[in-house]
Amino acid sequence: MLRTLCIFGAIAVPFVSAAKAPAPKEASTFAGSTQTFQFPPPNVTVAIPDPDFPNKSVVGFPGPTPTGDEAFAIETAPAIAELNNISPIVRPDTADHEGEDFDVVHSWGNLSPAISIPAGTFGLPDASPIVPAGCSINQVHILHRHGARYPTSGSAPAAFAGRVHLAANSSAGVSFSGPLAFLDTWTFKLGAEILTPLGREQLYSLGVSSRVRYGDLLKGFNDVPVWRTTSEERMVDSALQFAAGFFGVQQYQTSYHQLIEIESQGFNSTLAPYDQCANANNAISNLGSTASNAWAAIYTVPTIKRLSKDVKGYNLTATDIIAMQQACAYESVALGFSSFCELFTEQEWKDFEYFNDLSFWYSNGPGNPAVAAQGIGYVQEFISRLTQTRITVFNTTVNGSVVSDATKFPLNQPIYVDASHDTVISAIAVALNLTSLASSGPLPTDHIPKTRQWIVSNISPFATNLVAQILSCPASDTPTHVRWILNDAVVPLTGIKGCREDVNGLCPFETYVKGTQARIAEVDFQFDCFGNYTVPSPDVIIDGRFPPSLRNGTSA
Numbered sequence: 114m115l116r117t118l119c120i121f122g123a124i125a126v127p128f129v130s131a132a133k134a135p136a137p138k139e140a141s142t143f144a145g146s147t148q149t150f151q152f153p154p155p156n157v158t159v160a161i162p163d164p165d166f167p168n169k170s171v172v173g174f175p176g177p178t179p180t181g182d183e184a185f186a187i188e189t190a191p192a193i194a195e196l197n198n199i200s201p202i203v204r205p206d207t208a209d210h211e212g213e214d215f216d217v218v219h220s221w222g223n224l225s226p227a228i229s230i231p232a233g234t235f236g237l238p239d240a241s242p243i244v245p246a247g248c249s250i251n252q253v254h255i256l257h258r259h260g261a262r263y264p265t266s267g268s269a270p271a272a273f274a275g276r277v278h279l280a281a282n283s284s285a286g287v288s289f290s291g292p293l294a295f296l297d298t299w300t301f302k303l304g305a306e307i308l309t310p311l312g313r314e315q316l317y318s319l320g321v322s323s324r325v326r327y328g329d330l331l332k333g334f335n336d337v338p339v340w341r342t343t344s345e346e347r348m349v350d351s352a353l354q355f356a357a358g359f360f361g362v363q364q365y366q367t368s369y370h371q372l373i374e375i376e377s378q379g380f381n382s383t384l385a386p387y388d389q390c391a392n393a394n395n396a397i398s399n400l401g402s403t404a405s406n407a408w409a410a411i412y413t414v415p416t417i418k419r420l421s422k423d424v425k426g427y428n429l430t431a432t433d434i435i436a437m438q439q440a441c442a443y444e445s446v447a448l449g450f451s452s453f454c455e456l457f458t459e460q461e462w463k464d465f466e467y468f469n470d471l472s473f474w475y476s477n478g479p480g481n482p483a484v485a486a487q488g489i490g491y492v493q494e495f496i497s498r499l500t501q502t503r504i505t506v507f508n509t510t511v512n513g514s515v516v517s518d519a520t521k522f523p524l525n526q527p528i529y530v531d532a533s534h535d536t537v538i539s540a541i542a543v544a545l546n547l548t549s550l551a552s553s554g555p556l557p558t559d560h561i562p563k564t565r566q567w568i569v570s571n572i573s574p575f576a577t578n579l580v581a582q583i584l585s586c587p588a589s590d591t592p593t594h595v596r597w598i599l600n601d602a603v604v605p606l607t608g609i610k611g612c613r614e615d616v617n618g619l620c621p622f623e624t625y626v627k628g629t630q631a632r633i634a635e636v637d638f639q640f641d642c643f644g645n646y647t648v649p650s651p652d653v654i655i656d657g658r659f660p661p662s663l664r665n666g667t668s669a
């Protein structure tokens with residue numbers, strides 16, 4: 114098979130000749146260059162229908178196809194079947210070969226694949242996603258992230274590749290040795306933005322698992338479901354993969370409606386609210402990178418020193434270390450393996466995880482004053498669905514034309530499925546006032562605190578799922594309780610006015626609705642998203658809002 118190298122503004126060099134050459138003392142001139150491949154070949158078009166390949170209706174003979182009853186594992190199974198889906202990734206070793214228990218794959222923050230996390234993660238060790246004894250489930254709301262993707266445009270690993278290539282192809286040259294020797298012939302094989310094969314599998318699996326857990330709720334539909342995603346390619350792909358897993362590949366197109374909301378500047382969507390919030394796109398949104406970079410400047414010092422022994426002709430920086438740790442994650446979720454992973458010790462992976470936690474806390478979490486405002490539109494929609502009351506005042510990122518239309522935004526579905534992004538799901542968790550995630554307080558930038566609840570690989574990994582169960586206890590047609598479950602760990606609702614401690618994370622329905630309406634009322638979308646304010650330093654915000662006490666008596 115013919116393989117060509119596409120190199121940043123340069124002539125293609127065949128890979129083969131480099132492989133045959135004697136081991137180079139210097140990095141190859143193509144080191145760090147970008148390599149891409151297209152399939153199917155450009156001169157091939159698949160005709161549908163194609164008389165050579167008649168479809169199943171033409172061929173016939175499908176065999177017997179009797180159907181069975183719906184699964185309802187969420188009520189009938191004695192325990193939850195865990196999601197643990199990282200199978201295409203080879204589990205990486207660490208540089209210090211430490212820890213049988215330590216798995217690098219789960220320290221990549223928002224670049225980790227989602228798994229079921231331990232029941233006690235958020236403080237309720239005895240709670241399970243299985244419906245508590247004496248209750249039944251009336252409704253489920255599934256909010257999930259897209260699956261594993263390539264880096265976003267202009268990513269740190271792509272920029273790192275560019276720097277390596279520039280150095281490798283300069284007259285001075287560069288050379289790598291020891292564990293870094295692979296860089297001499299390394300090429301950048303990642304595109305941008307779109308799902309990887311693992312990403313497709315994650316959403317397919319989530320669809321399968323959701324059908325086995327909640328399938329029985331389909332009996333409450335008198336029309337097909339309407340599920341939502343946004344217009345980005347990976348978002349549409351993720352939603353379709355979920356549907357294929359949930360309904361089957363021959364059935365999904367005729368089993369539900371996929372609503373695709375436009376994700377772009379100037380379009381309202383609660384699944385992509387940052388496009389309609391000025392303070393999510395200026396210096397205020399950079400608080401996270403300031404904090405995480407301060408931490409990186411500390412923790413990467415010994416790493417740079419160690420790895421620099423194996424580099425000649427290039428000076429490693431903290432930016433390179435972060436880029437290489439990200440490259441480990443991105444190559445693993447796209448290619449199944451990455452030589453970057455084993456460059457780092459267990460401690461350096463924990464440091465990297467904390468880097469992501471800082472970034473999300475201060476940009477997309479409890480520490481950023483414009484975050485509750487971004488998440489609150491989804492919370493309004495959630496309450497609208499719970500109370501079967503249409504939203505009539507449009508004062509957040511809710512899209513008036515979508516939610517006013519009963520065809521596009523039905524209020525009587527037993528199963529809701531919405532697809533969104535990492536930063537949005539963390540903003541929604543803040544808007545919902547899931548305060549246990551913030552209980553360890555503002556995160557320091559000079560050390561990792563002994564305890565912290567804000568861990569991004571638990572909150573916003575690839576294919577993360579934040580699920581609301583609407584229950585009746587005892588079983589009836591009228592909901593009596595609400596609870597939230599994040600990656601199969603039940604989240605306490607004690608941050609919501611009126612909700613008491615409960616071992617199963619339950620809050621009475623009316624209390625929950627009232628408390629959450631109070632939360633909606635306390636979030637000032639206009640001021641937090643569009644106010645011209647200075648964030649207090651140190652930033653001690655823990656509920657994602659600009660502190661009302663600092664507003665000088667003005668209200669927006």
Ligand SMILES: *[C@@H]1O[C@H](CO)[C@@H](O)[C@H](O)[C@H]1NC(C)=O
Binds near residue numbers: 120123124142146282
């Ligand atoms: C290396 O740089 C030269 C210009 O300095 C350019 O002509 C050549 O195509 C580059 N080679 C590669 C492999 O990028």
Ligand SMILES: *[C@@H]1O[C@H](CO)[C@@H](O)[C@H](O)[C@H]1NC(C)=O
Binds near residue numbers: 154157
């Ligand atoms: C596509 O082009 C390749 C190379 O020219 C050729 O070998 C192949 O037969 C073509 N395929 C089709 C389906 O035309």
Ligand SMILES: *[C@@H]1O[C@H](CO)[C@@H](O)[C@H](O)[C@H]1NC(C)=O
Binds near residue numbers: 162167168169170
């Ligand atoms: C199957 O193929 C037949 C004949 O080409 C076509 O009329 C029909 O629409 C196809 N059915 C499906 C489900 O694609």
Ligand SMILES: *[C@@H]1O[C@H](CO)[C@@H](O)[C@H](O)[C@H]1NC(C)=O
Binds near residue numbers: 373
């Ligand atoms: C509402 O969403 C639809 C579908 O994405 C879009 O066409 C429309 O422009 C949106 N309206 C507003 C006000 O953003």
Ligand SMILES: *[C@@H]1O[C@H](CO)[C@@H](O)[C@H](O)[C@H]1NC(C)=O
Binds near residue numbers: 426427428
């Ligand atoms: C690396 O840093 C040293 C010390 O600052 C400097 O002398 C050298 O030129 C730098 N090398 C490269 C390749 O930038």
Ligand SMILES: *[C@@H]1O[C@H](CO)[C@@H](O)[C@H](O)[C@H]1NC(C)=O
Binds near residue numbers: 389507508510513514
């Ligand atoms: C769109 O969102 C803005 C707030 O960003 C709001 O003022 C406006 O009313 C919304 N429009 C519609 C039609 O949803």
Ligand SMILES: *[C@@H]1O[C@H](CO)[C@@H](O)[C@H](O)[C@H]1NC(C)=O
Binds near residue numbers: 546655656
């Ligand atoms: C949300 O949580 C904050 C603490 O972070 C609390 O002060 C506030 O009262 C809560 N809001 C509601 C409506 O429960």
Ligand SMILES: *[C@@H]1O[C@H](CO)[C@@H](O)[C@H](O)[C@H]1NC(C)=O
Binds near residue numbers: 508633634
């Ligand atoms: C939006 O309007 C609703 C209904 O009037 C009100 O309850 C809510 O507090 C308002 N929210 C914002 C962010 O202004």
Ligand SMILES: *[C@@H]1O[C@H](CO)[C@@H](O)[C@H](O)[C@H]1NC(C)=O
Binds near residue numbers: 645
């Ligand atoms: C925000 O306020 C500062 C100082 O009060 C002012 O210099 C700046 O122009 C304002 N920015 C905007 C976008 O209004």
Ligand SMILES: *[C@@H]1O[C@H](CO)[C@@H](O)[C@H](O)[C@H]1NC(C)=O
Binds near residue numbers: 646647663664665
């Ligand atoms: C409140 O007033 C102080 C002092 O004038 C100013 O620095 C600060 O930016 C103001 N805060 C807001 C939110 O306008």
